[in-house]
Amino acid sequence: MSRREILPAAAVDWGILVAVLAALATGLVGLVVGSPSGAWVFVLHGVAGLALVPLLVLKLARVAPRLRPGRLTAGRAVSVFLVVVAVATLGTGVAWVHGATVPLSFWRLLNVHILFGLLLAPLAAWHLRSRWRSPSEVARASDRRTALRYGGLLVAGAVTWRLQSAANAVLGGPGRRFTGSREDGSDAGNAFPVTSWVADDPDPVDADDWTLSVRGVVDRSLELGYGGIVPEGSPGPTTERATLDCTSGWYAVHDWRGVRVGDLLDAAGAGEDAAWVQFRSVTGYRWSLPMEEARDALLATHVDEERLSHGHGYPLRLIAPGRRGFQWVKWVESVEVRRSRELGEWVAIFVSGFD
Ligand SMILES: Nc1nc2c(c(=O)[nH]1)N[C@H]1C(S)=C(S)[C@@H](COP(=O)(O)O)O[C@H]1N2
Ligand SMILES: [Mo]
Numbered sequence: 001m002s003r004r005e006i007l008p009a010a011a012v013d014w015g016i017l018v019a020v021l022a023a024l025a026t027g028l029v030g031l032v033v034g035s036p037s038g039a040w041v042f043v044l045h046g047v048a049g050l051a052l053v054p055l056l057v058l059k060l061a062r063v064a065p066r067l068r069p070g071r072l073t074a075g076r077a078v079s080v081f082l083v084v085v086a087v088a089t090l091g092t093g094v095a096w097v098h099g100a101t102v103p104l105s106f107w108r109l110l111n112v113h114i115l116f117g118l119l120l121a122p123l124a125a126w127h128l129r130s131r132w133r134s135p136s137e138v139a140r141a142s143d144r145r146t147a148l149r150y151g152g153l154l155v156a157g158a159v160t161w162r163l164q165s166a167a168n169a170v171l172g173g174p175g176r177r178f179t180g181s182r183e184d185g186s187d188a189g190n191a192f193p194v195t196s197w198v199a200d201d202p203d204p205v206d207a208d209d210w211t212l213s214v215r216g217v218v219d220r221s222l223e224l225g226y227g228g229i230v231p232e233g234s235p236g237p238t239t240e241r242a243t244l245d246c247t248s249g250w251y252a253v254h255d256w257r258g259v260r261v262g263d264l265l266d267a268a269g270a271g272e273d274a275a276w277v278q279f280r281s282v283t284g285y286r287w288s289l290p291m292e293e294a295r296d297a298l299l300a301t302h303v304d305e306e307r308l309s310h311g312h313g314y315p316l317r318l319i320a321p322g323r324r325g326f327q328w329v330k331w332v333e334s335v336e337v338r339r340s341r342e343l344g345e346w347v348a349i350f351v352s353g354f355d
Helices: 009-030 036-067 074-097 109-128 135-141 144-171 261-268 291-296 345-351
Strands: 212-216 222-224 238-246 250-260 276-281 286-290 298-303 317-319 332-338
Touching: 009 036, 009 109, 009 135, 009 144, 036 074, 036 144, 074 109, 074 144, 212 261, 222 261, 238 298, 250 261, 261 291, 261 298, 261 332, 276 291, 286 291, 286 345
Parallel strands: 212 332
Antiparallel strands: 212 222, 238 250, 250 298, 276 286, 276 332, 298 317
């Protein structure tokens, strides 16, 4: 390590790689985390992102001389683009945390952040392919001072993250959950954001033409009309308070009223080897919950005593407490009891609605 270097070049590059991978992994996993036991995923995401700031500064200071216009090769142009995308990812992430909003009708700032983050991965992989440094190279170039400085960097990332959260709390604004989502429209009946994941936008469903079918691994399939979704002999309609938390960064708490899925499954006689329950929309959008969790879930007709509006899934939508919004299937027309999970639903949530 030369005396003017704060960290050896190889150690900076490895640090960047580790931080990018950690941020990418926690960013992706965070999209499906809905219960507070997973809050650490979001903390790690913030710390990894903040640790990238000083590392990128060190890296840019080192490579800046190579970037003079006369010396720009195609490879270097891609690297410059990579830097731009990395800065955009960090910038949108930090701006979003601090409550910035963008007037991009459909897209929220968080979606823009996710898009930049996803673009970063292939660019970084391309950038790496010719620049691979083995970990032993880093070990040779490092000493105790390097390790200490790295420790310092991580502590700085964690402290900055704490200060940011504290500043956020003091500056006020609508409350944020551990997922980072901001409150929007709680207890306001149907007056909360309508969000579809990608392209789902069906025509309004006519409840007179609609039925709910309960099928699959059951003793008897059921075909229920809108007026008959609460099985006879069951405890009756249930109201439950639950939080809808969308990955585009907002949440709302409501009292949802409807039928307990377990009551439907009892009426149909779910088989012994039934393990999953899949909820399917009229659009083909679908998601499954494990049996025990599905029994506790609700299929709602009402929100805060108002009948669900079309945008919110009339006539029937899934309420899956502790799950992120994209799993709360709207316009549900079938409940299928299954022995295994259908992996195709991971595709369906992206492509349903495209003809
Ligand atoms: N059929 C269907 N259900 C869906 C979606 C969709 O696109 N299609 N979007 C999901 C997403 S991403 C969220 S956050 C919630 C939003 O519910 P809301 O529009 O009532 O706010 O519905 C979920 N259910
Ligand atoms: Mo969502």
